Structures are given as C-alpha cells and as structure tokens.
Amino acid sequence: MTDTRRGLAFVAPLFTGVVFFCLIPAAACAVLSLFRWSLTSPPSFVGLENYRTLLGDPLFLQAAINTLILSLVVPLQVAGSFALALFLRRTTPWHRLLRLVVFLPTLVSPVALYIMWRSIFFADMGLLNRLLDLVGVAAPLWLEDPGWAKAAVMVVLLWESIGGFQMLFFLAGLRQIPEQLHDMARLDGLPLRRRIRDIYWPWMRSLVGFNLCLGFIGAIQGGFEIAFLMTGGGPLRSTTTLSYLLYENAFQWQKMGYGAAVGVLMFLMISPLLALKWKGAPRD
Amino acid sequence: MTDGPTPSITRRLGALAGGLGLILVFITPFVWMIATSLKSNAEMFDGASGLGMLLPKAWRWQNYREIFTLIPFGRYLANSAFTASVSALLETGLAALAGFGLGILRWKGREQVHRLLFLSWLIPFSVVLIPRFFMMLQLPDILPGTDFWTAHRVLPAGSHEMAVGRLLGLDSFFTLVVPASVSVTATFLLITAMERIPHQILDAAYLETGSRYRVFRDMVLPLVTPTLVTVAFIAFLSSWQSFTWPLLVTSTLTMQTATVGLRAFQTLHSTQWPLLMAGSVVLTLPSLGFLLLAQTFVIDRYQLSELTEHRI
C-alpha cells in the first residue's frame, strides 16, 4: 500500500492544521519580536532592541527566577507520582478507590481548583490557617507574603498533578514488571530501598527521565493560570511567571513585540530540554 | 491472581494509615469547597472553629439555584460541553486519519512529514499564543464577505432564539474549537498504536477491498479503539479545562465557556465566595461523570504499552 497521494490525503487535514496553527504562528512570533507594536500605531522595526531591553529588565529576570524556582516542584512531583504508583499498584477495591481519589484533582478544572485553594489560603479565614490555629501553630500569611506565596503555589502545583496522568504512566510501567519479581524480592526480605534500586529503577529509568523532561518543559512554559487566578502575579511579583509576564505585556500593556520576545526567550530556555526530548524520539 | 504472601500486621496498618492520609489530603479541600458553597456569605467569615468550618450552619441550597440566575451559567456550561465534545471528536478524527497515513501507509515523503510534525510538537504554547490570537481575529477580514463571517447568528429554538455567536473571528465556536484540536501528541499516540497491527492482516484486507479508506475504517479503527477512547478522553478533558484561550477569544455573555464564566463571580458582585464555590462544584460534575464512564478504559486498563514503547 504505497501511494504518495493517498498517504498525503490522510495526513493533509492534520498537517494543514499544524502548519497554520503551529508553524506559521511560531515564525510569526519570532518576526513580531523584532518589532515594537502597540496596536494603535503601526509597527516599527527595532531589530534586537526588545531582547536587549528584556535581558536587562529586572522584571523579566525576576519572572525567570520565579519560573525556575517553581519548576523545582517537578522532581518532587515525579518522585511523588512514582511513590504513589508504587503504593497503589494493586487491583484491590481499596486501591482502586485511592487511585480515584488522587486522580480527582486532574479531573476538576484547574480554574475551580485555584479558586478553591485561594480561599483555603486566606490569611485569617482560610481552611489552612484555621487548622493550623487549632493545632496552635503560628501561620504565615501565605498569599499575602512575598516569601510564602511561592511555597503556596508549589503546594498547589504538587497537589494537583501528583496523582494524575504521570502516576498512570508509572502504574502501567510498573505493571509490566512481572509480579513474581515483586514477590521474590519481598520474600527475600529486601528492604524497600534496595528493591527500588535493583528491580524498579532499571525498568523505570527512562520513563522517569522522560517525565522529568516533560515536566520541566511544562513548568517553564506554564504557570499562567495559577498566577492569574490565585495570586495575580503575587505580592511584589513573587509569583509572576514568564507566561504571566507574556500575557501582561501583550494583552494588558499592549507591548506586542516585547511580549513576543518573552515568548521566544521562553522557547530558547526550554530548547535544551527539547533537544533531549528529540533524542528520546520514537523509533521509526 | 495472588497478591503475594500475606503482609504483616504492621505493614497493613501502615498501608491503611497511608491510604487514610491520602484521602485526608485529597478530599478535605473538596469537602471545604462543597461546605463553602452551601454557606451564606456572612457565615463564611464567621470564624467558626473545629468541625464547624466544614459544616455550614444553615445549608443554603439556593446558592446552587442562584448561580444559574445571576449569570447565564447554564449557557456557559453548555458552551463548554459543546466545545469540549466537538474538540474531542475533531482531534480524534484528525489524529486517527493522520496516524493511519503515517503509521501504516508507506509513501514517499513520509519521513519528512513525520519529522516536520515532530518539530512542531516541540513548539511551546507561549510562542504560538499571540500570533494565533491575531490570526483568528483577522481571519474574517482576510476572507471575502467579512460581514457574513462576523454577523452574530441565532438559532431558532422553540419560542425564542439562541445566540450562537459568529462564524469566524472572536466569539465564534470555530475559534474556540479548531486551533486547540490540532494535536500532534494524539497523532503520535495513534501512530504507535497502529504500528503494532501486523502488516499481513492489513495487506490482505487491502487486497480484498481495494480501498485504503475501508481498511482504515473497518480494520484499523476497531483494533485501536482503546487508544482512540483514551485520546478522546484526554482531548475532552483538556478542552473542558482550558482557560487561557477562551479568556482571550470570547467576550460576550453568550459565548464564554464555564471556566472563564466562573470569573464573573469575582467581578460582578465582588467575589461572592459561596457562589464561586458552587459554580466550581458544578463545573466538576461533568468531568466526574465522564470519568466514571471512561474509568474502565482509562484508569484500570490503561493501555500504556503503546505509550511506553513510544516514549522509550
């Protein structure tokens, strides 16, 4: 069944979509970043000026640092998903229930989640501080405190993804390990750590690596919704992520070229990770 | 299937405690959300401590009625549902077709197209966001007959009319659905799934029917149904939950989706938290329903073998 025309016909709809919605916009973004355009006046070519300003802009640097710090949640998340997958891999009803419970945050719309967590983090009346009050712990101001706002955001990011699709990946990966290996190891009395190192890790290593890679890409690129809905960029811009900065520049302050430059720089930041992903490309 | 030797009591207790801990950590915020949604405004900030936090004094069920009367939340939900379903169907369809073309058919130029698709897979969302927005904005202006595309449309429904937005441009279902339905991930998933089908079967079928399309429809699709369902589920979920794109491209009361519409409670009546929570609860229910439907396909029988091969 070889026929160029037929093959193309099947691929054409998706491919046209990809060209129009991914490739052309990407090129357009790179071009836009070379202009200064505020929508109400015609665009003016400024070359690499936007980039020069951007790299010296303390707001950009702070957003970059914030994003990188927030992406530190990724290893925690991968480790957590792995641990949960390990913990919940049986098919007993109890385990099925638990798997459903930890999958809940993935199902619930992030918008609803962030709004919910914002009310939990209220300084006086939020659930968290009231609980801490009961126990007698002096609670920080969470979302009103520049130091703690990032921690709050990381908690939410961790909570919402730890039992999600990543855990399912690991679950299925673990299921491929023959059950006898499990039992033999436990019968032999191997402690958990050695079991992980000798049995699980070799099977899961590439899976973990891939998820880490994907996770970092997602963390650097994302974070817009949580910044927009939960913290508004954070007290003193402590939770402004790069994607939030892009939105602000392009859609609020109407600095289109500047916003596009932020986007291009974000792409450059994740390109080493993308190169890794390329290396892990599907075998043909 | 045995689960191995009976674990000791301490291990069992430990596992039980761990499980309860998980339930506590994951369920409590939802209980809080539901409890808040049933409180009255004043009660929310009353400062009750202990279990009183989680139990409203007077169960204000009319909050759930109010969210539908104060803003057209029902319409928002319908918009979300429509967008998500159409998006899921479109995405699955496009990916299946392309998957067949790339995974099973062999033709000149296949490698290049595959590589190009992979390249576009690497392009992050933040880079395409701004140009996509302008592209969809300007589309009606580029095409002939701008007014035709940008007129607000209504659909007669019984005695009144239902506004259905424009055909193209801002506030149109086209803009909400189509850009997000182009998914290379789904395509790759399906390619991997389809590649596992033995060639001989397909060649035989082709010789019999003489039509590639029929091979696609009658042989390949049934064989990859679990993956199709997975792809559709993920597509539905991600469209249901999407926020940034609807935020940018919808503005009228009738065209917003539920995720964006929920924010109306923050600006309209100065953050009515109980109503906001009630809206969030209602927003969750369809996803839960969809999950229970897809539970057998997704969580327990997650067909990962295709995925792991593809990743590794």
Next chain:
Amino acid sequence: MPIKKVLMLLCLLAIMAGCRPAPDGTVTLVWATNSHPSRIDAARWFEKQHPGVRVEIMPMGDSRQFFLKCLYGDAPDVITFFSADTFQAFAENGLLRPLSGPSRSAWPYYDALQDYCFKGHTDELMALPQVAYPYVLYVNPELVPQEKAMAVQSWRDLLGLVRTLSPAVTDTGKPVFGLDIQSESVWFTTWYWQRGGRFFSPEGNSVLDRDIARETLAAMERWRRLPGVIPRPSDRLNLPSSGASQGVLGSLFLQGRALFYWSGSWKIADFEAQDRVPWQVRMLPTGPVNGLTVMGGNSFGVSCRSTHPELAKQFVAALAGKAAQKRHLAHRIYLPARKGIPIPQSLAVLKEQAKAARCPEHSALLNEALVKEIFKQALEAHRLGVANDEEAAEMLASALEAGAVEVPRD
C-alpha cells in the same frame, strides 16, 4: 468511525451556517457595562421609550482586553467607563465618536467629571457622565462623639482624635481600628496632592516630585507604625456587598471595627442596606497645602464602530439627562453627576466634597494598566518594608519616567 464523526461535525457547521442573523425588525443597541440592576433598569426604561429598540448588555471584562476587542471591530455601540484613564485611552486612540453636548464653560455636571468626558485637555466631548463618586470619610457615631468628629479639619486633627479614642475593643473583644482606608493608591494620591504635588504634565510627561513623594510615603509610614490605627490587609475580611461596590474592604467598618472609613460614595447603597452599624459621612480632612481629594465616576461614550450612531448618541444623552439621573437615585447610587439633582439632606456633604475633588491624573503617553501596576508595585514594596521612603519614591519616579514597571532592587 471518526469519518462519521467528522461528517456530523460538518453537518453541525452547516446548521450553524444556515442560521439567520438576528432579526431585522428591531434595532439592537449593544451596551458594554457591568450587570448591575440599575443598568438593566435603565436599559428597559430606554426600550420602553423607544419601541423597536432592544438594548443588549455586554459584560466588560478586563478593560485593556476590552480595548483590544474594540480595536478589532468587536465594539459595542455604547461603552461605559469606570475610570477616567480608560476613557482617555479610548478617546485618544480614536475609538469614540464626538458627541454634542455642553461645553466646558457651561458644564452642568461636577467639574472633575470633565476628565471623564473631554478628550485630554481639548474641548472635544466624547462621553457624558452619569454619576460622581467622591471619596468621603464615613464615621461611626456610636464610637466617635458627633461634635468631635465634625470638628476635625486636618489629618493631624483626625489622628489626635483617633488616638484619644483608642484602644477600643468591640463587645466580642476584637480590636477597633482608627482609620480604615480602602485603597492605598488613593491614600498616596490624596496626600501627595494635598502636599502640592502633581503627577503628569499636560503633555503627559511624569512630573513626580521625589521630595514630596518621599514626604508622603514617610507620613504614611508614620501612621502605619502607630498601633491600632491603620489595619493590615490581613486584618481585613471580605464580606460581600450587594450594591454597586466592587471588592469590599470596608467590612471592618460594617462590623463596627473601625472608627473612620475612607472610601467612596458608591458604598452608601450598602451602608443604607444594613442596620448593624450606624454611620455618617463627612468631608475628608485637608492637608498642609490644599484639600484636594480623589473622585471617581461613570461616563458613557459611543464607539466609532457603532452601527447605529444616532440612536446610540440619543441613548447616552438620555442616560445623562435629568430623568435618568433621578431614576438612578432610586437605586441609592450617589451621587448623580448633575449638580442640580436634590439628594437627602444627611448626604449633602457629598456635594461639597465633589466640588473640591479631582479625578486621578492620567498621561496620554502611558498605558493606564501599566501606570496602575507601577503604583501598585511601589506602594506594596513600601508597605511591606522592602523599600524605605526614599527608595520607594525613587522607584515610582523612575518607573513613571521610563514607562516600565520596576521591582525593588535588593
């Protein structure tokens, strides 16, 4: 299977393509505004007066995003402006049609509202006002003796009075604060003006006086340091209000936990609707140089892309006319923009305050969302102690001059 689905999709699209555009019999005016009952009332009132006209309300989200949408042809017929700088942004970018109405010299509305209606410093009228929202001082007469409250002239007097009355606690043992201030940027703006400072020149350049800014910030810091006078943000709760107000931070006053509350007159609707806490209004105190205060308001403009410009202009004129203003009063929204409309005697002081008030300054050269963000960052840094008076003033000045948000340098 997917082919069937794709076919279904195409059918759906075909149905949609077949639907008719909105029927031609009635003329629809699209009005971008918030969805307050008073708006709906006004819309119905106009519809009754003009049969064959339908007024459809379009919600306004983020104002800059709305600007974006208006720029690209999505514009409604009539636009409501909630702040003068948004109006100026629209006017200066050619998004509004000129209206015919009173000139600056024969202005029947409060003078400050000219900023909401005339483009820049020209005489081009591009919107007509509906309400004026002067900032006033609410007093709790139960906690503050009447004569003493009325005797306060300057801020120093106020501080002295507050200190004699505190520390106070409510019967539930919660602390009572001296002065609750709704908006930090209004606080800064008012005290800065009252020390003789200005923000922008008529051309739009920043003329922020660093010394006056520093003094203002220092004064704010002094007040903050005094215990029990100014509440922290975390001392405040968010009780809702069902009136026209947005973002209620006045709940401390409504809980009887503040002696004075500095906020705008749009809260009066809420205050009147509750009976837990008694209240009165009085003029804001004066500062060292003058007694200028901030004022907000609403105005309506006709967008240049309106398909029914004459009708839209009629609508706007009707909304700004005497009859509509009186109707608006029925919703307890104070204060009507026309100077002549009578209001209850107990609120007569609002008129005095409105005459002495000014709208926040704007610049034609800077994006107003950016300016708001600049102020927010500088004031927040100052409040949190990350920047001292000198540094915060410098942050503000250089940010305004450069037209870019600054963050506190470590």
